[in-house]
Amino acid sequence: MGFDPVERSKKIENLVMKDGERKYYRFRYSLYYGGIVTADSVGCNLLCAYCWNYFKNMRLEKVGDFFSPEEVAEKLVEISRKRRCDLFRISGAEPILGRKSAEHTKEVMKLVKGTFILETNGILFGYDPSLVDLFTDFDVLVRVNVKGWDEENFERITGADGRYFHYQLKALENLYGKVRFWVAVMYDLFGEEGLSELKKKLPVPCRIEKEYLEKYSFVVENLRKRGIL
């Protein structure tokens, strides 16, 4: 049986958050979304077989340094000026692991003054709707990466107990009408069948983005080990 991602959120948040500061290991401009200023962080409540940051997220103690929201914003704004880009995100990790990390993310958003794409798996937004309220006053677009189309596939892909899949769907309900959002799915794993299963379960209308596997050798190996490929 998979792990409890809510319990894991608490443990991971305690490792990557300290006195309002969060662990990051890189600040960069990336070409996703047509160009976006990116802060790469570590620490996630899931363990997706295809996670590009799998190994860093498994070695949290050894990766990155703690940065305050002011320090993160300063680095992002500097890149933003150089690149003339006012789109921002945090990547490589789950930004919302609980209240401490959510408050930190909110502070970064407040300071960078641009459009923020909040990439999340939504587990904590589903578990605690009050976390959504932190983001209603910002220029934010939430991209919820839904990991499966049923409990079984959610468990196989994320390593988490399939019974927690419903928090991903609940997150959409909690975001609806409060914060702009869309859903992303790993189409290489879903296929048309998985996608149509998920569509039947979506609690609210939403746009679905298809994303595709980056087939690093460790990703292929992880997928094989989980019986997905």
Ligand code: SF4
């Ligand atoms: S939710 Fe994202 S950051 Fe977390 S393990 Fe999955 S792919 Fe990696």
